[in-house]
Amino acid sequence: MEQPRIRVVLVEPEGKINLGFVARSAVNFGVDELWIVNPKIPVDEEAYRYAAKARGFLRKAVIVGDLSEALAGVDVAVCTSSKKGGRHDVLRHPISPEKLAETAGRWRSIALVFGRESTGLTRRELSMCSIVVSIPANPEYPVLNLSHAVAVVLYELWKHRAGSPETLYEKADSRLLRLVEDKVRILVELLGVKEPRRSQVILSLRHILFQAAASRKEAQSILYLINKCIAKSGETHADTADN
Numbered sequence: 532m533e534q535p536r537i538r539v540v541l542v543e544p545e546g547k548i549n550l551g552f553v554a555r556s557a558v559n560f561g562v563d564e565l566w567i568v569n570p571k572i573p574v575d576e577e578a579y580r581y582a583a584k585a586r587g588f589l590r591k592a593v594i595v596g597d598l599s600e601a602l603a604g605v606d607v608a609v610c611t612s613s614k615k616g617g618r619h620d621v622l623r624h625p626i627s628p629e630k631l632a633e634t635a636g637r638w639r640s641i642a643l644v645f646g647r648e649s650t651g652l653t654r655r656e657l658s659m660c661s662i663v664v665s666i667p668a669n670p671e672y673p674v675l676n677l678s679h680a681v682a683v684v685l686y687e688l689w690k691h692r693a694g695s696p697e698t699l700y701e702k703a704d705s706r707l708l709r710l711v712e713d714k715v716r717i718l719v720e721l722l723g724v725k726e727p728r729r730s731q732v733i734l735s736l737r738h739i740l741f742q743a744a745a746s747r748k749e750a751q752s753i754l755y756l757i758n759k760c761i762a763k764s765g766e767t768h769a770d771t772a773d774n
Contacts, residue, residue, distance in 0.1 A: 534692045536640040538564040539681065540601045542656060545571045545648045551581025552678035553645075554589035560685035561692065565592040566601040566642075598644070598656050606638040606705040607741055610652055610660035611645050611684065613674045621734040622657050625665035626742055628687035634744045635688055637702040643684060648677050658734075661741040703750035708740045711750060714757045721764040 539562050544550050550572070557565055565588065567574065574594070579586040595601050602608045609631060616623025635641060644660060646652035657663060666675055666683050675683070715736050719729050740750070 535606075535635055535638045536563045537561070537685075537688065538566060538601075538605060538640065538642045539685075540566045540568065540598070540642050540644045541570075541677075542568045542598060542644060542652060543571050543647045544677070546677075547572050547575075547578040548581050549648060549677045550574065550578045551583070551585075551589065553681050554578075554582040554585040554592075556678060556682040556685055558585040558588050559682075560689040562588075562685065565589065567592050567594045568598050568601050569596055570594065571647075598659055602642050602644075602659060605640040605642040607640075607662065608642045608644060608660040609662045609664055610657050611643070611664050611666075611680060612651055612657065613665060613668070613680075614651070615665055619731070621731045621738070622654060623663060624735075624738060625663040628664055628666060628684045630742070631662065631664050631684070632687040632691040634742065635691060637744055638705065643681075645677060645681055661737055663738075701747040703740075703745045703747045705741075707747065707750050707754070708745075711740060711754050711757065712737050714754060714761065718757055718761050718764065721761060 539553065539557050541550070541553060544553075544567060550567075550570075554565060556562075572578070574589065574592065579589055582589045593601075612623060612625060614623055615625060644652065644656070646656070664684065666673075666680060668675060712733065715733055719732055724732060745753075
C-alpha cells in the first residue's frame with residue numbers, strides 16, 4: 532500500500548533547540564520534507580547541533596515567507612492546536628492524532644502544520660487547513676512543547692504507515708472533495724445564507740469531507756445532490772424574479 536508523503540511545516544519557530552529536536556523527530560518517523568515559515572531565529576550551526584544525526588535533513592529545509600507557500604502542492608493540510616473551540620466555533624473542532632492516522636492513507640501527501648511556541652497558529656492560518664488536530668492532555672496544562680507535539684503526531688502516523696489493509700473501493704481524492712466544497716459555496720450563496728452561518732456551514736462540510744474515509748462514489752453522490760439543489764434553487768430564484 533502506497534503511503535502518503537509527509538511534510539512538516541513549522542510556522543515562525545522561535546527556538547533553536549526546538550527546531551533541532553523537531554528535525555530529529557522528523558527523521559525518526561520517516562518525514563519526507565521540512566518547511567519553515569518565516570523563522571524568528573537563524574537556522575544555523577546551533578540548531579544543527581541539536582538536530583544531531585538529523586542535521587542533514589534540517590539543512591535541506593525549505594524556508595518560505597508565508598504559510599500559503601508551504602501548503603502548495605499537498606493533498607491535505609492539517610493544522611494543530613491545543614485550543615478547542617466551543618460548539619459554535621467550527622474552526623476549532625479538532626480530531627485526535629490517532630483519528631488522523633486512521634484515515635491518512637487515503638492521501639498522497641499531507642502537510643502537518645505546527646504553530647509558534649508562544650502563541651500557536653492564528654485563526655487565519657487555521658482556516659487554511661482542511662483538518663484540525665489536537666493532542667489530548669491534562670486540561671489544567673494542555674499546551675505541549677513544540678518538539679513534543681510534533682513527536683506525538685508523527686508517532687501516531689508512523690504506527691499506521693506500516694500499512695493497513697487496502698480498501699476495496701476507490702477513495703475520493705482531494706480534487707473531488709474541493710469541488711464538492713466549491714459547489715456548497717455556490718449553494719449557500721443562492722440560498723441567501725448569511726455570515727457567520729455561511730462560514731460555519733462551509734467549514735463544517737470541509738471537516739466532514741476530509742476527515743471521513745469517503746469513497747469516490749460516495750463523494751460523487753453528494754456532488755450530484757448538491758448540483759440538483761443548485762439547479763432547483765436557480766429555478767426558484769428565476770420564478771421569483773419573473774413574478
